[in-house]
Amino acid sequence: MTYNEVVQIAEAYLLQLVSELYGLEGYETRPVKAHSGGRNIVYNCEKEGTDTKILRIAFLNDRSREELLGEVEYIRYLFEHGGSVSNVVSSKKGDLLEEITHNNHTFFVCLFEKARGKKLVENNYRYREGVPLTEYYYNCGKVLGKLHQLSKEYMPVHRRYSFFDKYNAEYIDKLIPGSLSLLKEKLVELLKTLEGMDRNHESFGMIHFDYNDGNYMIDFDTGQITVYDFDNSCFGLYMYDLADLWRSGVGWIAAEPDPGKRRKFMDDYFKTVLQGYRSETRIEDSMLEKLPLFIQVTLMEQIADEFECMRNNGEETESDKELSYCIKCLENDIPYMGFFHGIYSCEEPFEYDERSI
Structure with missing residues (x-):
């Protein structure tokens, strides 16, 4: 079933049922623009005088009811224990997840409070007037640290899958084309390294797995960050989310031609992030030393996501320069996304084209 087909079914049938399930009578329902490869259709529900x-x-049928319950129960747990997240709204029956079957196809429905504030991109990447950006870096780390600290005490009723349930040698072999044999080899090596790491209480638990400025709002009056979109959340190594946060920082200095200045900025940026993070939870220096490894893992996730989208949508991305860049970094063991390496160009950030070499 395609995205457009689901939209038609929603307009004709599902939205009325959802309105009854959640008491949304009188709300104006407007679709949110989907991103490529999305597995959901999303709507803003607005009503004067209410949030x-x-x-x-x-x-899509790639998530079970158990896994979806694991997601929303985790979000509710975080919210109830002081995590800065968008809360899940219970249906009139008191359920966090509703299931609707139509023409032998099952749709899973969730409702969330909309986070207060705006995305950075909606504010043209300007932070709070008169406040240094370092406050934002610190807050990004602090909010993530709080989520990880809460995860260390989390006892799920419905358990989400583990990173290693999905990312393994068999998955890589099926997903990545045979023409990219070196990439396959490097990805399997990377996974073996991860599998050999200690997964103790302080290093392994529920993670967001997509922690970046596209998945949280900022209250520009206070600086408060509210996180949402736990669709990819899973049990994994906490260091992964920190590597994602490192990646989020490169945009602030991506146009700088001097790699030495880029490195200095990133060192200072991540130092501030870690100050915020460590104000809420512990992390061993031995884990932080593995940051380059986990940045490679974030590239693996990006590559896998691209090939999944190609497989699901029947698309070809042979000319995708961003995908080619990620592949080159992994095939050639170039650390830090090549950000301090000769492969990087500030004129075409994180893009690679063999024809230009």
């Missing part, structure tokens, strides 16, 4: 809600309808 805006976010409606999510999952239509």
Whole structure:
């Protein structure tokens, strides 16, 4: 079932049922623009005098009811224990997840409170007037640290899958084309390294797995960050989310031609992030030393996501310069996304084209 087909079913049938399930009579429901490869259709639900809600309808069959319950129960746990996240709204029956079957196809429905504030991109990447950006870096780390600290005490009723349930040698072999044999080899080596790492209480637990400025709002009056979109959350090594946060910082200095200045900025940026993070939870220096490894893992996730989208949508991305860049970094063991390496160009950030070499 395609995205457009689901939209038609939603407009004709699902939205009315959802309105009854959640008491949304009188709300104006407007679709949110989907991103490529999305597994949900999403709507803003607005009504004068009430807080805006976010409606999510999952239509792909790649997540079980158990896994989806694991996601929303985790979000509710984080919210109830002081995590800065968008809360899940219970249906009129008191359920966090509703299931609707139509023409033998099952749709899973969730409703969320909309996070206060705006995305950075909606504010043209300007932070709070008169406040240094270092406050934002610190807050990004602090909010993530709080989520990880809460995860260390989390005892799930419905358990989410583990990173290693999905990312393994068999998955890589099926997903990556045979023409990219070196990439396959490097990815399997990377996974073997991860599998050999200690997964103790302080290093392994529920993670967001997509922690970046596209998945949180900022209250520009206070600087408070509110996180949402736990669709990819899973059990994994906490260091992965920190590596994602490192990646989020490169945009602030991506146009700088001097690699030495880029490195100095990133060192200072991540130092501030870690100050915020460590104000809420512990992390061993031995784990932080593995940052380059986990940045490679974030590239693996990006590559896998691209090939999944190609497989699901029947698309070819042979000319995708960003994908080619990620592949080159992994095939050639170039650390830090090549950000301090000759492969990087500030004129075409994180893009690679063999024809230009």
